[in-house]
Amino acid sequence: MNSIKTIIFDLGGVILNINYNLTSKCFENLGAVNFDALYSKAQQKDIFNQLETGKITPSIFRKELNSLMKLNLSDKKFDASWNAMLLDLPIERLELIKSLKSSYNTFLLSNTNEIHIRAFKKIINKEIGYSNFASAFKKCYYSSEIGLRKPNVDCFNFVLKQNNLNAQETLFIDDSKQHIQGAKKAGLKTYYLKKNEDLVSVFPDTIQSKLR
Numbered sequence: 001m002n003s004i005k006t007i008i009f010d011l012g013g014v015i016l017n018i019n020y021n022l023t024s025k026c027f028e029n030l031g032a033v034n035f036d037a038l039y040s041k042a043q044q045k046d047i048f049n050q051l052e053t054g055k056i057t058p059s060i061f062r063k064e065l066n067s068l069m070k071l072n073l074s075d076k077k078f079d080a081s082w083n084a085m086l087l088d089l090p091i092e093r094l095e096l097i098k099s100l101k102s103s104y105n106t107f108l109l110s111n112t113n114e115i116h117i118r119a120f121k122k123i124i125n126k127e128i129g130y131s132n133f134a135s136a137f138k139k140c141y142y143s144s145e146i147g148l149r150k151p152n153v154d155c156f157n158f159v160l161k162q163n164n165l166n167a168q169e170t171l172f173i174d175d176s177k178q179h180i181q182g183a184k185k186a187g188l189k190t191y192y193l194k195k196n197e198d199l200v201s202v203f204p205d206t207i208q209s210k211l212r
Helices: 020-029 046-052 058-069 075-082 091-100 114-127 130-134 153-162 177-185 205-211
Strands: 006-009 105-110 139-142 170-174 189-192
Touching: 020 075, 046 058, 058 075, 058 114, 075 114, 105 153, 114 130, 139 153, 153 177, 170 177, 170 205, 177 189, 189 205
Parallel strands: 006 105, 006 170, 105 139, 170 189
Antiparallel strands: none
């Protein structure tokens, strides 16, 4: 097996702590009808995919999701609930990635949307400074900005082609099984970060075996 030269990291659940249940609870506390059937880590309605690929604006997303949930929330209340899943970014994870940058090409590839991007940039900026975060990566790719999302093979191929990367020399780390499967179809090496694992704790022993 070729040695790994590039590592692509997912954001939510790998670097940034998230909790989907907090968003679900917030919306349900406001009277939402069965939000979990619309959106979860494992699957989601197409309206979320459209937002995450920039095909609809945040205003259209709010209007349509309000309708699906049988609510009429203000933008402020809506965004507060939608962003509730976004938590903190442990500094040790960022320091780990920065240490890897001296030996590997490091990239970020996240399925996310305009509302969440604004929110997590504020969180990161407050904690460590967004420029400090972004400097850990050669480039950050957000699905709503590139118009492609995981687990579609085209999404991985886009990053590979843009940076002239060899899939067999690229390791992808994510906490979603479906994204891992998509990366495998694109020819990447993969590591599935399980729920009870932390990025820092699985380096160097567990993931290190993928780097050889």
